[in-house]
Amino acid sequence: xxxVTQAQTEIxxxxxxxxxxxxxxxxxxxxxxxxxxxxxxxxxxxxxxRRNSFDEQNEISGRYSWNFQKSTxxxxxxxxxxxxxxxxxxxCALSELVWSGNTGKLIFGQGTTLQVKP
Amino acid sequence: DTEVTQTPKHLVMGMTNKKSLxxxxxxxxxxxxxxxxxxxxxxxLMFVYSYEKLSINESVPSRFSPECPNSxxxxxxxxxxxxxxxxxxxxASSPSPTGYEQYFGPGTRLTVT
Numbered sequence: 716x717x718x719v720t721q722a723q724t725e726i727x728x729x730x731x732x733x734x735x736x737x738x739x740x741x742x743x744x745x746x747x748x749x750x751x752x753x754x755x756x757x758x759x760x761x762x763x764x765r766r767n768s769f770d771e772q773n774e775i776s777g778r779y780s781w782n783f784q785k786s787t788x789x790x791x792x793x794x795x796x797x798x799x800x801x802x803x804x805x806x807c808a809l810s811e812l813v814w815s816g817n818t819g820k821l822i823f824g825q826g827t828t829l830q831v832k833p
Numbered sequence: 834d835t836e837v838t839q840t841p842k843h844l845v846m847g848m849t850n851k852k853s854l855x856x857x858x859x860x861x862x863x864x865x866x867x868x869x870x871x872x873x874x875x876x877x878l879m880f881v882y883s884y885e886k887l888s889i890n891e892s893v894p895s896r897f898s899p900e901c902p903n904s905x906x907x908x909x910x911x912x913x914x915x916x917x918x919x920x921x922x923x924x925a926s927s928p929s930p931t932g933y934e935q936y937f938g939p940g941t942r943l944t945v946t
């Protein structure tokens with residue numbers, strides 16, 4: 716069965732520190748997709764990145780970077796030089812392909828609450 | 834423009850009321866979703882519409898009734914809800930049912946009294 720584990724429930728850092736959010740997944744599919752979402756206190760989930768299972772290239776977008784390693788089934792997210800505005804709940808998710816209905820379902824981890832203090 | 838809109842933002846209803854939540858997207862997306870999210874928990878999938886047809890119902894109680902009038906609109910009709918149904922209801926859409934990111938609306942915060 717598909718599963719996503721975010722072992723860190725809460726992380727607190729001081730502004731300008733680097734922080735890494737861990738995500739470990741389980742799937743028997745060879746084709747799958749991984750995502751990160753941010754949920755600030757306002758409540759809306761904001762899409763950050765999608766990665767497919769055949770693309771292990773790491774990605775950097777400004778202060779954000781992602782490290783995808785199939786060998787360890789991990790898709791970790793690093794924020795460099797964190798800012799107060801980065802305070803939010805971050806969800807890692809795995810897309811399950813339901814072939815009978817040709818529909819993908821998102822399997823979410825439990826989320827990591829990041830607090831960045833000034 | 835990756836905007837999904839939801840109305841209302843907040844809703845308070847009694848257990849005997851009938852109300853509806855509305856979701857709209859104009860991105861040409863062919864899959865739309867309803868999620869329920871309780872505090873400090875991840876979103877839980879309720880329904881998926883794929884090309885305007887209901888493709889997944891995650892064993893949701895019949896007091897929740899989804900409707901997809903057209904490719905841009907998604908409704909969730911509520912009737913005889915229970916206090917434990919109080920939650921944030923999120924709508925999302927994606928270009929295709931498989932392999933694409935979902936874009937979420939701001940949600941409707943529902944309180945059942």
